[in-house]
Amino acid sequence: GAVVSQHPSRVICKSGTSVKIECRSLDFQATTMFWYRQFPKQSLMLMATSNEGSKATYEQGVEKDKFLINHASLTLSTLTVTSAHPEDSSFYICSAPRGQDTQYFGPGTRLTVL
C-alpha cells in the first residue's frame, strides 16, 4: 500500500512555543492532504484540508491562525501549532488520498505541551 510518513513522532514543548509537524507521501503525489486531531479514547476529528498551491480549508471551530498549514509540494504538507498551550496536547495525524477514495494515514505525532 501507499506510504505516508510523519515527523516528528513525539514532541514535548513549553507553553507558548510553536511546533511544526511534517507529513510526506513517500511513493505517490498528493494534491490534497488532511490533518486530524485525536484526543485520548476519542475519534479522529478533521481539522483541515491541505491543498497544494493554495490555502488550506479549515473545519468549523478550528483556528486557522493557530494551526498554520502549508502544502508546498505534491509530497509535503506541514502543520504548525503556534503558541501552543496544554490544551493543544493531542495526537495529530495526517492522511493523503490515493486513487479514487482510499486514504492512507501517517503514523501520527504525539504533542505534549507543558
Place this chain on the structure above:
Amino acid sequence: GENVEQHPSTLSVQEGDSAVIKCTYSDSASNYFPWYKQELGKRPQLIIDIRSNVGEKKDQRIAVTLNKTAKHFSLHITETQPEDSAVYFCAGTGTASKLTFGTGTRLQVTL
C-alpha cells in the same frame, strides 16, 4: 455535513465468535465507506471499504454490508482472534474525499 454514528462503543467477544459493529450516516450523497482498525498509539489501518454501488464485500474473515436506503453499514468479523482486539472506526465520505469518522468501537477478544 456528514454525521456518522457508531455502535456499540465497546464489544467483548470470546475467541472464535463473531463481532458486528454498526454505523449510520446522514448524508445521502456519501458514496464511500471505509473501516479502520487502530491499535493503541498507532495509525488507523484500512481493513475494508465499500462503495455505494455495492451492497456487500468480503475479505477472508471480514465483511461489510451497506444499506443505502436505510443509510447504514456494518462490519462483520468472523472467527475472531485475540489479535483482532483494537479500536475500530467506520467512516463516510461525502464531498472532496473528506472522511467523517464514527466514534469508534473498542473490541476485546477474550480467550
